[in-house]
Amino acid sequence: MSWVEIGSETELRELLGEVKPRAATKERPRLHERDRQWLAASPFCLIATSDAEGGCDVSPKGDPAGFTYVIDDSTIAIPDRPGNRRADGFHNILRNPHVGLLFLIPGRNETLRINGRARLLRDAPFFDEMIVKGHRPHLAIVVEIDQIFFHCAKAFMRSSLWRPDRWGPDPLPSHAALVKEVQQVEEPIERLEAYYGDSYANQLYA
Helix, strand or coil, rough: CCCCCCCCCHHHHHHHCCCCCHHCCCCCCCCCCHHHHHHHCCEEEEEEEECCCCCCEEEEEECCCCCCCCEECEEEEEEEEECCCCCHEEEHHCCCCEEEEEECCHHHHEEEEEEEEEEEEEECCCHHHHHHCCCCCCCCEEEEEEEEEECCCHHHHHHCCCCCCCCCCCCCHHHHHHHHHHHCCCCCHHHHHHHHHHHHHHCCCC
């Protein structure tokens, strides 16, 4: 069977049908009180960025619930924590400020989506409000909100994401074994297992 590609927005709309009224009117330009409550309960978000040529990246950010700092009704800030220093998303933001964010609450099938324009700060007074375990962030992503809305639950329901009886991490080897197999690393597997083992949690804010 040959591939049949969609080549225009008109063709796409003919295939999908018209936007449902509730979906067409759910966008907001500013935070509602319920949005603030969602951010206060969310310990995890995904940040999508792209460079000037359209190359894309998605980066996870996580901290204790409420780690996203609300500056005002149209501006939020997300602290950076120690990582692998690739900074792919940060480089993208410097080239193209447009970002998309998806905020999750474990056990909730809905998500909060925010689209806006980001910039990077190396310091600000509110950094003192984002200290975790004595760690004050050295960097924060500030996002000026263009669109915000709640996204429906169907993808999470179809995937059974929050159902422990459907979880199946065992078919894949440990992360250390994956690193050894797919990357060119000199460390023996024993050293990698030790690095990604129990001591890994001690490096979350170091």
